[in-house]
Amino acid sequence: MGGQVNEHLRERNRALYSPAEGGAVTFRRVARRSDVPADRGLAVRIDDIPVALFRVVDRIYAMEDRCAHADFPLSNGSLAGCVVTCAAHGWDFDVRTGFDPEHPDGFPIPCFAVREEDGDIFVDIEDVTNRRRPRRPGA
Numbered sequence: 282m283g284g285q286v287n288e289h290l291r292e293r294n295r296a297l298y299s300p301a302e303g304g305a306v307t308f309r310r311v312a313r314r315s316d317v318p319a320d321r322g323l324a325v326r327i328d329d330i331p332v333a334l335f336r337v338v339d340r341i342y343a344m345e346d347r348c349a350h351a352d353f354p355l356s357n358g359s360l361a362g363c364v365v366t367c368a369a370h371g372w373d374f375d376v377r378t379g380f381d382p383e384h385p386d387g388f389p390i391p392c393f394a395v396r397e398e399d400g401d402i403f404v405d406i407e408d409v410t411n412r413r414r415p416r417r418p419g420a
């Protein structure tokens with residue numbers, strides 16, 4: 282049974298990764314939609330990148346799982362609407378954009394492209410908005 286499921290996922294991944302589908306072979310299956318809680322994030326890893334998945338109404342968003350302040354995992358924060366509040370020191374980030382809603386010129390969190398198919402969540406870490414900006418020393 283497990284082998285059939287894995288083969289099914291491999292087939293699906295091959296289809297999603299096909300250049301005929303529009304390019305790079307970079308979407309990775311990371312979770313089931315049902316794994317993502319409603320009030321906080323789900324931590325996953327793609328290669329060496331920590332990724333936090335968040336559910337807002339019916340849509341899943343993926344962002345780097347490192348706070349812009351001091352790298353605390355945002356998946357441990359609390360989610361209210363589309364804003365996650367970091368559990369360490371209370372910085373807020375809109376999971377749809379990666380920006381602090383009160384400081385849209387601040388330090389955003391990198392956000393990754395998400396696809397969903399039949400309850401499976403796929404993330405492409407190559408398709409990223411908000412590349413991480415270096416902080417000033419002491420900032």
Ligand code: FES
Pocket residue numbers: 348349350351352353367368369370371372
């Ligand atoms: S590490 Fe997130 S607010 Fe400080």
